[in-house]
Amino acid sequence: MLYVDAVVPADGDISNQSHWVRPTMLLWLSDEAYTHADAQSRESWFLAATGPAAKRAVGDLMSRWGLPFDPKYGDNSRETIRGHVFPRWLDEGALRVKPGVKTTSPLPRWALTDAFADLFDPAIDEQELAVRVEDFRSHHMSPAGKVKALTARRRSDQEHAISVLLPDDTKRQLEPGEASLILKGVIEEWAPARLEDPVVLTISEPGDKIYTADARMLQRLGITIDISDLLPDALVVDIGTLPPQFWIIEAVATDGPIDEDRKSALLKWAGKQRIPDSSCRFLTAFASRNASPAKRRLKDLAVGTFAWYLDEPNRELSWDEIPG
Numbered sequence: 676m677l678y679v680d681a682v683v684p685a686d687g688d689i690s691n692q693s694h695w696v697r698p699t700m701l702l703w704l705s706d707e708a709y710t711h712a713d714a715q716s717r718e719s720w721f722l723a724a725t726g727p728a729a730k731r732a733v734g735d736l737m738s739r740w741g742l743p744f745d746p747k748y749g750d751n752s753r754e755t756i757r758g759h760v761f762p763r764w765l766d767e768g769a770l771r772v773k774p775g776v777k778t779t780s781p782l783p784r785w786a787l788t789d790a791f792a793d794l795f796d797p798a799i800d801e802q803e804l805a806v807r808v809e810d811f812r813s814h815h816m817s818p819a820g821k822v823k824a825l826t827a828r829r830r831s832d833q834e835h836a837i838s839v840l841l842p843d844d845t846k847r848q849l850e851p852g853e854a855s856l857i858l859k860g861v862i863e864e865w866a867p868a869r870l871e872d873p874v875v876l877t878i879s880e881p882g883d884k885i886y887t888a889d890a891r892m893l894q895r896l897g898i899t900i901d902i903s904d905l906l907p908d909a910l911v912v913d914i915g916t917l918p919p920q921f922w923i924i925e926a927v928a929t930d931g932p933i934d935e936d937r938k939s940a941l942l943k944w945a946g947k948q949r950i951p952d953s954s955c956r957f958l959t960a961f962a963s964r965n966a967s968p969a970k971r972r973l974k975d976l977a978v979g980t981f982a983w984y985l986d987e988p989n990r991e992l993s994w995d996e997i998p999g
Contacts, residue, residue, distance in 0.1 A: 676701075676785070677787065678704060678708070678709065679694050679696060679718075679720065679721040680721070681696045681787060682719065682786060682787045682788070682792045683771050683786045683787070683788065684788065685788035685790040687770065688723070689773075693782035693786060695782075696724075696785050696786065697753075697781065697782070697785070698753035698754075698757045699729075699730070699750050699784075700729075700783070701717065701753075701756060702746055702748045702752055702753060702756075702998060703733050703744075703746050703748060705737075705742075705744070705745070705747070707737065707742040707743060708720060708737065708742065711740055711742075716740075720733065723735070725783055725816075730750070731746075752923070752959060767815065768788060768790065768791065768811070768814075769791040769815075770787060770788060770791075770998050771785075771787075771788055772784050772785060773785075775851050780852070790811055790815060791815075791979075793807060793813065794807055794811060798975075813849040825952070836849060836850060837850070837852075837855040837859055838859075839858065839862050839863065839878075840862075842859060842862070842872075842873045843874070852928065854926045854927075854930035856962070857926035857961070857962055858878065858908060858909055858926045860960070860985040861909065861958070861960050861983065862875060862878075862909070862911070865958075865960070865988060865991075866922075869991065870911070870913040870920075870922070871914075871915025872894060872914045873912070873913055873914075873922075874891055875909065875910075875911050876892060876896075876910045877974065878907070878908070878909050878913075879907065879909070892912070896948075897948070897949050898949075900949075901926065906944070907923045907925060908925050910928045911924060918954055920954055920955075920956050921950050922956045923941050923945065923957050923958070923971050924959075924960060924988055925937070926961065927961050927966060927969070927972070928962065930972065932968070932973075933957045933959045933975060933976065934977050935975075935977045941957070942955060957977065957979070958982070958983055959981070959982050959983075960982075960983045960984075960985065961982065961983070961984050962984070963984055963985065963987075964984055969984070969991060976994045977998060978994060978995060979996075982994070
C-alpha cells in the first residue's frame with residue numbers, strides 16, 4: 676500500500692483521486708518490483724494491477740522492466756488477508772475502507788491511514804518513532820479511539836447504504852450493491868403486491884451477515900438463526916394465509932439462483948427450523964430478464980419455484996409441473 680500510495684486520511688473526507696488496493700495486489704508485489712521505486716514506475720504498477728486482466732498486466736510490466744514475475748503466493752491466499760488481516764487492521768485504525776464499495780466487490784477498497792503510514796517514514800529517528808507509535812496507540816487503538824473510528828465508519832456506511840422500507844414501516848439499511856437493490860425491490864414492491872400480509876423475518880447480506888427483522892416473531896415460530904448455517908438472502912412469512920407461507924428468497928446479482936441443489940439445501944435448512952416443506956415457497960429475484968445472470972441461469976431454476984425481475988415488478992414467472 677505504501678508502494679502504490681494507497682494512503683488516505685485517518686479521519687475526515689477522502690479524495691476521489693485516492694489509491695486503493697485489493698488483497699491480490701499484495702500477493703503480486705515482489706522485492707524485484709521494489710527496485711523500481713520512482714513515482715512513475717509505482718504509478719505504472721498500480722495502473723497495471725487495477726486494470727483489466729490485472730495479473731497478466733503486472734507480469735507484462737515486470738517483463739518490460741526486465742524482471743521476473745513469480746508471485747510467492749497463490750491468489751487464493753487473499754482470503755487470509757481479506758478475512759483475517761485487513762479486518763483486524765481496520766479495527767486498530769491502520770486501514771480505511773473505500774466508502775460505497777460493498778464487501779464482496781472485486782474492486783480495490785483498502786488503504787492505509789495516514790496516521791499509520793507515518794510510522795514508516797524512514798526520515799524519523801528512533802526516539803521520534805517511539806513518540807509517534809505511542810501517539811497512534813492512544814488515538815487509534817484505545818477504546819475511545821476505536822469508538823470514534825467505528826462511529827465514523829458507520830456514518831460513512833449510512834451515506835452510501837440502500838434504505839429499505841419494511842412492511843411494518845420500519846427501515847433497514849443494506850450495504851450498497853445490486854443485490855441490495857434487488858432485495859429492496861422484493862421487499863417494497865413484490866411482497867406487498869404478491870402476499871396477503873407479509874412479515875420480513877430475516878435479511879442476510881455479506882456486510883452484516885444476518886439481520887433479524889422480527890425477533891419476537893422468530894421466537895414465537897421457534898426459528899433459530901445460526902450464521903454458520905446456509906441462509907437465504909431473505910425470509911418472508913405471509914401471515915395472511917392459513918397455514919402461513921414461508922417465502923425463501925435469493926437475490927441474484929451475479930450468481931446463486933434457487934436451482935435443484937439450492938432448493939434441496941434450503942428445504943433442509945427450513946426443516947431444522949421446523950418449517951414443513953408444504954409451507955415453503957421459493958423466489959429467485961433478478962435485476963432484469965436482460966441481465967446476464969438471468970439469461971445464464973433461468974434454465975437452472977428448480978421445479979416449483981418462482982422468478983421475479985426488478986425492472987418488471989408487476990410480473991412473475993412460475994416454473995412447475997403441469998397438473999396431471
